[in-house]
Amino acid sequence: MYGFVVRRCPDRRTAEDVTSETFLAAMDSVRRRRDTEPTTGWLIGIARHKLADHWRRAQRTPEPVENPPDRGNDPWDTELDRMVAHHTLGQLSPVHRSVLTLRYVDDLPVGECAEILGRTVGATEALLTRAKRAFRAAYPETQPQPSGRGGHA
Incomplete structure (x- = not known):
């Protein structure tokens, strides 16, 4: 989970915070709804929401980076996207x-x-x-x- 979040955050401290918030939200959800079955896709969805919350709170313009790292096509990102899409199809x-x-x-x-x-x-x-x-x-x-x-x- 941390690897997924850290690639989408400006720094490691923020990634750690968002990862912690993700797991706390997941635990709260499981406690509230006993019928919730935690899956990787479900957890990734929570992480994406927490990342969006972070960006909304930050409301700042990104600092320009001279040589940003090449994110390329990470096979793990592709696999996570596939898992989330499969989970979403199952809800239809x-x-x-x-x-x-x-x-x-x-x-x-x-x-x-x-x-x-x-x-x-x-x-x-x-x-x-x-x-x-x-x-x-x-x-x-x-x-x-x-x-x-x-x-x-």
Whole structure:
């Protein structure tokens, strides 16, 4: 968890604080709701919210860095994003989960998705729009917006 947070913070002290806040919030949530099943995706979602809270509180302009470190494509970030997306898909209705999986995981064209689901192409496109909206609403905040407002992926 610390590694996930430290790559998104300006300094280690802030990363330690955000990591602590993440675990405290997770423990509070588990205590309040006995039916909460802690998963890595769930914990990453809490960390992302705590990072957004930090950035909202800071409300300062970032100091320019002459040679910022190259973050590149970290395979761990990709795996965490995949886990969070999988967890989010699991929260959707079966029909939303099916159409998103067929279209974006299986990479099928809308026409084939429609055929598999027994719908018209137009109805499938409308269903995809609603499913994407539901996915965005369920997906944890990813990065704070420059205005200080959180956004959805």
